[in-house]
Amino acid sequence: xxxxxxxxxxxxxxxxxxxxxxxxxxxxxxxxxxxxxxxxxxxxxxxxxxxxxxxxxxxxxxxxxxxxxxxxxxxxxxxxxxxxxxxxxxxxxxxxxxxxxxxxxxxxxxxxxxxxxxxxxxxxxxxxxxxxxxxxxxxxxxxxxxxxxxxxxxxxxxxxxxxxxxxxxxxxxxxxxxxxxxxxxxxxxxxxxxxxxxxxxxxxxxxxxxxxxxxxxxxxxxxxxxxxxxxxxxxxxxxxxxxxxxxxxxxxxxxxxxxxxxxxxxxxxxxxxxxxxxxxxxxxxxxxxxxxxxxxxxxxxxxxxxxxxxxxxxxx
Numbered sequence: 001x002x003x004x005x006x007x008x009x010x011x012x013x014x015x016x017x018x019x020x021x022x023x024x025x026x027x028x029x030x031x032x033x034x035x036x037x038x039x040x041x042x043x044x045x046x047x048x049x050x051x052x053x054x055x056x057x058x059x060x061x062x063x064x065x066x067x068x069x070x071x072x073x074x075x076x077x078x079x080x081x082x083x084x085x086x087x088x089x090x091x092x093x094x095x096x097x098x099x100x101x102x103x104x105x106x107x108x109x110x111x112x113x114x115x116x117x118x119x120x121x122x123x124x125x126x127x128x129x130x131x132x133x134x135x136x137x138x139x140x141x142x143x144x145x146x147x148x149x150x151x152x153x154x155x156x157x158x159x160x161x162x163x164x165x166x167x168x169x170x171x172x173x174x175x176x177x178x179x180x181x182x183x184x185x186x187x188x189x190x191x192x193x194x195x196x197x198x199x200x201x202x203x204x205x206x207x208x209x210x211x212x213x214x215x216x217x218x219x220x221x222x223x224x225x226x227x228x229x230x231x232x233x234x235x236x237x238x239x240x241x242x243x244x245x246x247x248x249x250x251x252x253x254x255x256x257x258x259x260x261x262x263x264x265x266x267x268x269x270x271x272x273x274x275x276x277x278x279x280x281x282x283x284x285x286x287x288x289x290x291x292x293x294x295x296x297x298x299x300x301x302x303x304x305x306x307x308x309x310x311x312x313x314x315x316x
Contacts, residue, residue: 010112015085017119017148017181023050025078025095027109035075039098039105042071042080045091051080055100082115087148087180090117119181121147124154124202124215138192142202142215143185150175153205154186159217160196194223 015021023042034056041052041062048064051071060068072081082089097109121144129139142154156167169186176183184204192198202215 010114012114012116014116014118015082015089017085017087017117017179019085021082021085021089021115021117023080023082023093023095023113023115025080025097025109025111027078027097027111029078033099037100039100040073040095042093042095044093050082050093085115085117087117087119090115117148119146119148121145121151121182121184121204121206121213124204124213126200126202126215126218128218136192136194137189138220139187139189140200140218141185141187143183144204144213145183146179146181147184147206148181149207150182151184151204152207152210153203154184155203155205156186156188156190157201157203158190159199159201160193192220196222198222 011024011026013022013024025040025042035053036056039052039054042050044050048066049062050064050067051073052059052062053073058073063071067082070083072083073079074081078095080095092112092114094110094112096107098105099108124142124144127141127143129141140156142156144151144154150173151171153168154171155169158165158167167188167190169188171184171186173182173184175181186202190200198220200218200220204213205211206213
């Protein structure tokens with residue numbers, strides 16, 4: 001019992017959901033005892049056995065069904081590894097080491113460890129409830145899922161060029177009955193200055209490490225300045241002017257087409273004159289040709305007559 005009490009210790013350990021946790025025993029074995037001389041086992045806070053090694057041989061029939069096939073013993077470090085850790089595995093565990101001697105079992109070492117289980121929340125995600133702001137206010141939600149333990153706080157950061165403001169909201173949570181994992185969300189309405197660019201970030205503050213998880217930024221661009229509305233009478237005047245311009249243009253176009261069609265060409269009288277002149281010119285040309293042929297014929301007659309006269313003279 002002196003050895004048992006002097007070897008008692010407590011250690012906090014941590015494991016992640018669905019991964020492997022370690023339950024140390026930290027036995028120094030100063031007497032260099034072999035496993036054949038020892039009886040080693042672990043049990044949980046409900047005294048359910050996780051693992052037993054009796055004189056070097058595993059005893060699975062002594063193991064509770066919830067831990068069956070989920071443990072492995074590292075002889076080099078005297079550590080029990082618990083695989084596929086669930087949220088329900090959190091709690092206190094004890095390892096016991098007994099020496100098997102001629103006088104029976106003698107307890108020589110005991111150690112307690114407190115196992116905490118964590119599950120990483122998903123990255124917070126912002127969802128806009130509307131695609132535009134109404135009265136310079138935007139409605140949005142932020143959510144994160146599958147985490148443990150319950151987070152401490154969830155809020156929004158609204159960042160502008162010159163300032164950063166925090167906006168808290170009531171965090172809604174739900175817990176799965178089987179996995180015991182949490183889903184959390186908030187809903188907020190934020191005032192948005194229309195004249196500047198805005199970046200919104202959702203922040204999830206976790207327990208117990210106070211770790212902060214940040215969402216991707218939701219960016220909202222500044223709106224262009226709103227022009228004052230044009231009075232109705234100005235619109236009517238502008239419409240009337242456009243109508244007048246269109247009508248005048250159409251009238252001018254039609255008038256130009258009519259004038260183009262009425263441009264004078266060669267008249268019938270002028271055409272007849274041209275035809276008569278052409279005819280007279282042809283007649284004059286024909287008379288000249290006849291006259292020329294007549295002169296040629298006359299010349300031929302004179303030549304023949306002269307020749308005849310010469311023949312007459314020769315006869316004498």
